[in-house]
Amino acid sequence: MAMKLENGFHTETNQKVENGFRTETNPTVTTTIAASHSPTVKPLANGIAAADKLRSQSRINNHNNGAVTIPTPTTTPSTLGHYLARRLVQIGISDIFSVPGDSNLVMFDYFVAEKGLNLVGCCNELNAGYAADGYARRRGVGACAVTFTVGSLSLINAIAGAYSEDLPVICIVGGPNSNDYGSKKILHHTIGLPDFGQELRCFQNVTCYQAIIDNLEDAQWKIDTAISKCLEEGKPIYISICCNLVAIPHPSFSAQPLIPLSLSPKQSNQMALEAAVEKAAQLLNTAIKPVMIGGKKLRPTKSQEPFIELANACGYPVAVTPSAKGMFPENHPHFIGIYWGTVSSAYCGETVEIADASIFVGATLDELETVAFTLTYKKNKAIMVEADRVVFPNGPSFGPILMKDFLWALAKRLKPNSTAYENYRRIYIAESGPLESGPGEALRVNILFKHIQKMLSSNMVVISEAGDSWFHCQRLKLPKSCGYEVQLLYASIGWSLGATLGYAQAAPEERVVLCIGDGSFQMTPQDVSTMITLKQNNIIFLINNGGYTIEVEIHDGPYNVIKNWDYTAIVKAMHNHDGYCWTTKVHTEEELMNAIEIVLEERKDYLCFIEVIVHRDDTSRELLEFGSKFAAVSSRPPRPL
Structure with missing residues (x-):
C-alpha cells in the first residue's frame, strides 16, 4: 500500500514507512509523524500535488533500531501571529497574497518576519483572491489576507470561484478588537450596525469552515481545525482574527517543533467498491465501442494517475471535458480531444456520442460544459463516477467509494478494447489550419x-x-x-x-x-x-x-x-x-x-x-x-x- 502525501500531511490506515515518513493509526486516533528526513514533493504542472515539503520543525529522529522519539517541545512563549505563520509554512505555503488594512497590520508583521514566508502585496482584494486561486492550482493550497469587511467583501467573489473549483484557499481576515464584540459599538468598515457577524454570514456559503478567533484559549485549536478542514475538504476556509490578539503569547502556541496536523483518512466501503467494480466491468466489457471521459474532479480527488492507468489498461478513446483540459496528457496515444457537445474537438463529439457505453469520471455537466445542456451521449449507457460514489444508468448508485480507489480497481478488471479508437482514427481528418495571411494583412x-x-x-x-x-x-x-x-x-x-x-x-x-x-x-x-x-x-x-x-x-x-x-x-x-x-x-x-x-x-x-x-x-x-x-x-x- 502506497503512502499518501496530501497537502504536506500523511494519512494512512496501516503503519507504513516510505519516503522517510511514518504514519500510524488505531481505531480512534490518527497520528502523523515524520522520520529522519523531510522529502521534497514537486507539485505536478496541473497542481494535484500538495505542499512542497514539511519544514524542519516537524522532523523527528529515527534511530538505527527503528525506535521513534519525539523531541520534548520547548515552552518558550509564542504568539498567535507567529503560530499561524508557522502553520502556513508547514503545509507548504510560501506566499500569502494580501492587501494591508488597519486591522491586519500587526499580523502582517509576523508574516514578514517568518522565514520561508513571503507577503505579496496586491493592488486590490479581488486580485489577491484570484492569485490565491492560481497558487492553489499549482501548490495544492493557497492563502490570502485582507482587512475586515471592506477587504473581505471585495475578496469574496474570488473565493466563490475557488469554491466552485474545489481549491483549498485559506482566507485570513484581520478582525475588530475583541473588546468590541458585543459592545454595541458602531465601527468603521461596517454598514453602520453593531452586528459584526455580517461578514461571517457572507462567507458561510462560499467556504467549508469558518473560525472567529476572539480569545486565546481556543485559538490554536480553531486554527488547526480550520486548516485541517481546508485540506480535507479541498475547499476555501475563512479565519477572522481579532487584531488585538495577534501579538499576545500563549502556552498553546509554543510547541517546538509544531505537532503535525492529522487529517482524517477517507476510505471506501469495501463491499460497495467491489459491487461497483463488478457492475462497471460487466457493462463495459460487453460493450462494442466504449469510451472514457475525464472531468475536472480528477484533480481535487487526486485521481489523475489512476485515470491514466485505466486508459492504459482498457485502450478506449479518451476525451476530457473543457474544464479538465490539461489533466490528462494530450500526447497519450488514445487521447481524442475535448468533449464539448457541438463545439467539441474534431470527431471527438461523434466518437463519444455514438459509443454504446461510456464512463464519465469527475465530470461536472453544468450548462457551460454541456453547451446549454445539448449533449447527446447515450445517458442510458453512461456510468458516472463522482468524488465519493459511482452512479449507474437506470440503476443503483454505490458509495461511499473514493474515485481513485474505483479507478485502480476497475483498471484490473477491464478487457482491452480499442474498437472505438480504431474507428476514430479511420474517420479522423486533421484540421487544415487558418488561411494564410497576405503581406501587411490585418492580423486574425x-x-x-x-x-x-x-x-x-x-x-x-x-x-x-x-x-x-x-x-x-x-x-x-x-x-x-x-x-x-x-x-x-x-x-x-x-x-x-x-x-x-x-x-x-x-x-x-x-x-x-x-x-x-x-x-x-x-x-x-x-x-x-x-x-x-x-x-x-x-x-x-x-x-x-x-x-x-x-x-x-x-x-x-x-x-x-x-x-x-x-x-x-x-x-x-x-x-x-x-x-x-x-x-x-x-x-x-x-x-x-x-x-x-x-x-x-x-x-x-x-x-x-x-x-x-x-x-x-x-x-x-x-x-x-x-x-x-x-x-x-x-x-x-x-x-x-
Whole structure:
C-alpha cells in the first residue's frame, strides 16, 4: 500500500514507512509523524500535488533500531501571529497574497518576519483572491489576507470561484478588537450596525469552515481545525482574527517543533467498491465501442494517475471535458480531444456520442460544459463516477467509494478494447489550419493562436480567460508537461490575470502564457504591476477587439462596446522604468512573429505584454455556435402556472 502525501500531511490506515515518513493509526486516533528526513514533493504542472515539503520543525529522529522519539517541545512563549505563520509554512505555503488594512497590520508583521514566508502585496482584494486561486492550482493550497469587511467583501467573489473549483484557499481576515464584540459599538468598515457577524454570514456559503478567533484559549485549536478542514475538504476556509490578539503569547502556541496536523483518512466501503467494480466491468466489457471521459474532479480527488492507468489498461478513446483540459496528457496515444457537445474537438463529439457505453469520471455537466445542456451521449449507457460514489444508468448508485480507489480497481478488471479508437482514427481528418495571411494583412485571431501553438513548450502553462479565448485555447495541443488552467463553471471575467500572478509565484520554473480579451483585462489590470515587482516572466497576449465578444454573440447591444485603452501604455506606466517588462503592439502576422521571437529569446526573463489588434467581429466558429445555443436557452419562456 502506497503512502499518501496530501497537502504536506500523511494519512494512512496501516503503519507504513516510505519516503522517510511514518504514519500510524488505531481505531480512534490518527497520528502523523515524520522520520529522519523531510522529502521534497514537486507539485505536478496541473497542481494535484500538495505542499512542497514539511519544514524542519516537524522532523523527528529515527534511530538505527527503528525506535521513534519525539523531541520534548520547548515552552518558550509564542504568539498567535507567529503560530499561524508557522502553520502556513508547514503545509507548504510560501506566499500569502494580501492587501494591508488597519486591522491586519500587526499580523502582517509576523508574516514578514517568518522565514520561508513571503507577503505579496496586491493592488486590490479581488486580485489577491484570484492569485490565491492560481497558487492553489499549482501548490495544492493557497492563502490570502485582507482587512475586515471592506477587504473581505471585495475578496469574496474570488473565493466563490475557488469554491466552485474545489481549491483549498485559506482566507485570513484581520478582525475588530475583541473588546468590541458585543459592545454595541458602531465601527468603521461596517454598514453602520453593531452586528459584526455580517461578514461571517457572507462567507458561510462560499467556504467549508469558518473560525472567529476572539480569545486565546481556543485559538490554536480553531486554527488547526480550520486548516485541517481546508485540506480535507479541498475547499476555501475563512479565519477572522481579532487584531488585538495577534501579538499576545500563549502556552498553546509554543510547541517546538509544531505537532503535525492529522487529517482524517477517507476510505471506501469495501463491499460497495467491489459491487461497483463488478457492475462497471460487466457493462463495459460487453460493450462494442466504449469510451472514457475525464472531468475536472480528477484533480481535487487526486485521481489523475489512476485515470491514466485505466486508459492504459482498457485502450478506449479518451476525451476530457473543457474544464479538465490539461489533466490528462494530450500526447497519450488514445487521447481524442475535448468533449464539448457541438463545439467539441474534431470527431471527438461523434466518437463519444455514438459509443454504446461510456464512463464519465469527475465530470461536472453544468450548462457551460454541456453547451446549454445539448449533449447527446447515450445517458442510458453512461456510468458516472463522482468524488465519493459511482452512479449507474437506470440503476443503483454505490458509495461511499473514493474515485481513485474505483479507478485502480476497475483498471484490473477491464478487457482491452480499442474498437472505438480504431474507428476514430479511420474517420479522423486533421484540421487544415487558418488561411494564410497576405503581406501587411490585418492580423486574425486564428493566426495568433497558430503561432501560440508553435511557441508552447513543456515548461509553460496556458491560462485561458473567459470569452473567445476559451474556444481558441481548447484547440491548442499541449506538449508533454505543458499545463493548462481555466475557470469555466464560475466564469468570473477577469479571473485569469490574478490567477496568472498566483500560479507564476507558485511555479517560478514555469512560464505562464495568458490569453485574455480587452474586456476582461479592464476588470483586473492593476496587478500586472505586482508581476513586474515580483520579476515574473509571464507572457500576456491581450486580444483587443473593442468589446465583450462573447456577449455580442449571445445578445448584442451598445453595452458590449467598451472604451478602448492604450493597453501597452498602461503597462508601461506600471513599469515606470523599474523592473523587467517589455511591451509591444502588433497588427500583422509579421509583427506577431517578431514579437514572439523576442519574448522567447532576448526577453525570456521579462514580463512580456503583447497587445494584439484584431477586428471586432473576428470570432471562432465555436463561439458563434455557443452563442446561438446560449441565446436560445436564455430566452426560454417561463413555465405555465
